Amino acid sequence: MAALLLFVGYPLLWLVLGAFGLPRGFGLDGFARSFTRAANVAPLVNTVVLAVSVGLASVVVAVPLAFAVARTDVALRRVVHGLVGLAYVLPPYLTSVAYIILLGPNAGHINRALAWLGLDFGLNIFTGSGVVFVITLHVFAIPYFLTCEALQSVDGSMEESARMLGAGRWGVVRRVTLPLVAPAITGGALLAAVNSLALFGPQAILGLPAQIVYLPTRIFGAVSSYPPRYPEASAMSLALVALTVAGLAAQRLYLGRRSYVTVGGKGVRPARWRLGPWRWPVGGLLMVPVLLAAVAPVTVLTLAAFSKVWTKAPTLDNLTLAHFQAALLDNQIAVRGLVNSLELAVAAATLAVLIGLAVAYLDLRTRLRGRVMLDYLAILPLGLPGTVMAVALLQAFIHPPVVLYGTIWILLVAYVARAIPMGARSANAALRQVDASLEEAARITGASWTAALRRVLLPILRPSLLLGWLLVFIPSLSELSTTILLYSSGTETISVAIYRLNDMGQLEVVAALSVVLIGIILVALLLMQALAGRSRTAVVASAAGG
Template sequence: MRRVRAASLLDPLFYVQVVVILFLCALIVYPAAILLGMSLRDEAGGLTLKWFAEAYGNARNLGAILNTLVIASGTAVAATIAGTFLAWAVVRTDMPGRRLVEMASVVPFISTPFIGALAWVLLASPGAGLLNQLWSYLGGPGVLLDIYSLGGMIFVESLYEMPFVFLMVAGALRSMDPTLEEASLSAGAGLWRTTTRVTLPLVLPAILGGALLVFVLAAEQFGVPAVLGTPARIRVLTTSIVESQASYPIRLGLGAALSVTLLAIALVGLWLQRRMLGRRSYTTIGGKGAQPRRFRLGRLRWAIFAACLAYLMLAVALPYAAIFLSSIRTIWTADFRWDQWTLENYRWVFFDYPITQRALVNSLFLAVVGASVTMLLCAVISFLSLRTRLPGRRALDYLSMVPMGFPGVVLAFGLLHAWIHPPVVLYGTIWILFAAYMTRYIPIGVRATSATLVQIHPELEESSLSSGANWFQTFKNVTLPLLKPGMLAGWILLFIAFSRELSASILLYSPRLEVLSVAIYDLLLGGEFRALSALAFLQIGMALAMLALAKWVSGLDRTPGERTGGRTP
């Protein structure tokens, strides 16, 4: 790709890049250094390894590490098998309802594993779970399901992390050359042999990459262990880190050592994922743009469709229905009577619960303003990385991707102790949440803007510069308008992510600075399940409404002819 700006230390863009790099270092490198320093110093400030010795030598902490690895591994295996199967069914077969299944499979992105865990408590807790109540009502012996277990945590997390595998494998299946599959079929191999011997090996890097990404996401998950693990006394690293800050006396060194451990697990997983995705020798990409022939399933068409619907039922239909029903009932039983229906939970949570309104305002501010500022910063980063030859642009690109390896709780721990002391004190203000959200989700914004920018030829920017415009005018009047589709798509993703973030918020919020996810967690601690169901449904509704509004305003839900008023652009 041609670069529109040559390297020059006198170029004003060089100083813009320096400012951006320093800003990212303040957001990422400085908190990481504080975190590492805390893990290596004792109460008197001397160097020590006692915190790591306690982290790895104490049976309770070692159990949390082992539980984290077990849950992350189990989630990765389950989500990879289910996601690969779903992607294969949608992309490579003649299964009916493929478009419906593909669209519905991304719905779990709008909610969170945290909300999913709350829903499955309503469905499968041993005492009050609706499915267990129905089982008992039908005369079944004992308890049908116990969601408060390692298996329950793996089940819930795999339901909500599976879409990552689905998207990665589906993309690989669409881009691969179908010639080898067709040769296998022509040679007499059947559906099963062709799929296992040809199709899956060709997309193996995407499958393994998705598995490793899910492993990292499951290891850094806080919401599900807090909801399902705490009642069963199953500790993991994230809950142990939060506990180290909430216990008395506060053990900052132990929390830092556990945070470094979790960070190491995440970084190793992401490094392996990048290695897997970089091994292109397993994948063939045709140069003729051939369209793959779909496998004819015959009588299996409807069985495969039923299996895909089962996932959507478990991840979307049942949890959303449980949350909604809990929010409009006075009592949670399998005996449905008219006098149980009410809207009182919505009235109470919105007007009487003191946290709701300010949490809603805080969440909307962080989601709208935070997503907008983050996308603008990401556009500048992409422009500097892809459109210039300035020294340091590669460092800028790598630095913007580093937060992918920072679990939310670890990032929050580092930011908390980096900005709680003078001369710059962010703790106790909404700006520390702003900084945490921006830092954690910068990689999403950079990927969205970079993916669009690489498709835009630099000749328009070159023409602007040749006409006498400076870099700022060119960036504002040429580059940003061309980046609009990618920036809008990234903005929508960031809005949803910012509005639902819990892992970072749980350590960084302070009184009067609660966000919706923290308000829901607060209700959970108080045992107010019907009220938290109402608030959770409001949170989901807000995300859906903003998603629909953004698509309507941008015209992304209309055809090109409709967006241009019937004229050819």
């Protein structure tokens, strides 16, 4: 309870107090400046446009992709499915850097190739459309996975009944299937839009050079100015929260008007469409968005990392390992950032899983009063953008009684606060699958509570907890939205190092550091796959033993 109040409750309290000018005074000046100054109104409008655009674009990309993978025998569907997952775990600021190399207005590879062909389409990634494009490549995975799962869960007998009544194949899709999976589609669109609000990296790396400002970058400017404008930053952070709540309310209002029950007691699994000779052409078409989202960024960054000059072709004369030496040995910002990120990610993942396990145990294995509120408090940060959490933590820990700003500890608190929802949900899901009778049997045979926990419950939960640990470790390793507001000299992370080196124009060193980060993420993903299988085996074994 104390940990949740320190990591979540205390900072959120100060976010609200700070918006009213505390502790220096009390007033509404922060709100007035936030919503009346033209310099703040434009970022608010840009943020709303960004969220709506990303939400719509994500659905346009994700729904056809999910339908083809879930409902047809299209070729390469497993490859597509895996690459969509890779696109989502790739930090979006790395995708931004990759598309600067590809679509930079002057030196970008694609623009130079078009110029060589005598063509000039004026492609420029430093635009509002460029920000929407890059963020969509990251977040379209959310509506994709939700829609894919929903399509596989729809009772096939409903569609068969429509076919028997004379409806054509596409008529069934339009009138039966898509309405039934509407919650997944709208929920995915909402989550994609909400995620776009929080992604500081693309907004700053691609938007600021074009003088396009969004709320997160405007909040960054308010905090980074001298003197810092904390009341204004807090008020704008609350505006971000209001946008999130508005989206949730809109989805609830839309979905509350109809019934979307898709699974009955005698469900029939839908049959896949046979595409015949169109399997491979359609499969090739499906590869386009995942190539843009996953393969192109990784390939471009890898080539740049091994090139002496990234604007030149990757010939033998242009190959080098010097950028990796700079990233891992010579450049102090990069070296310190990598070490700090690894230490913070390990510590945050460990603490988040331990706190999450404690919350889940209290919720599911005890009758403690207030345990439900404890669970709600644990998942509260899930709906808060990283920038909002950063401002809340800054307001809470920049003055007594607890002063953490300027130390690496404030980053650890931030990472744990953002990771607690994942740790709690992972532990809760794992604990629900273990029958309480196993612990009771150990207690009956004379084991103490701690012995039953240590010898019975934890060994069964270990694979699931390790999986949850990795689910926290990966995003913590590459976190930027919160870190950019809280770091100080000496506490840089790998994401901050990439951001600062990109500002300095050292794209080759940025690419080398990005390849190292991607390599660590890929190793963690492989471990996750292995642990997911072990987790299922452990649960089955525990059920059999019970």
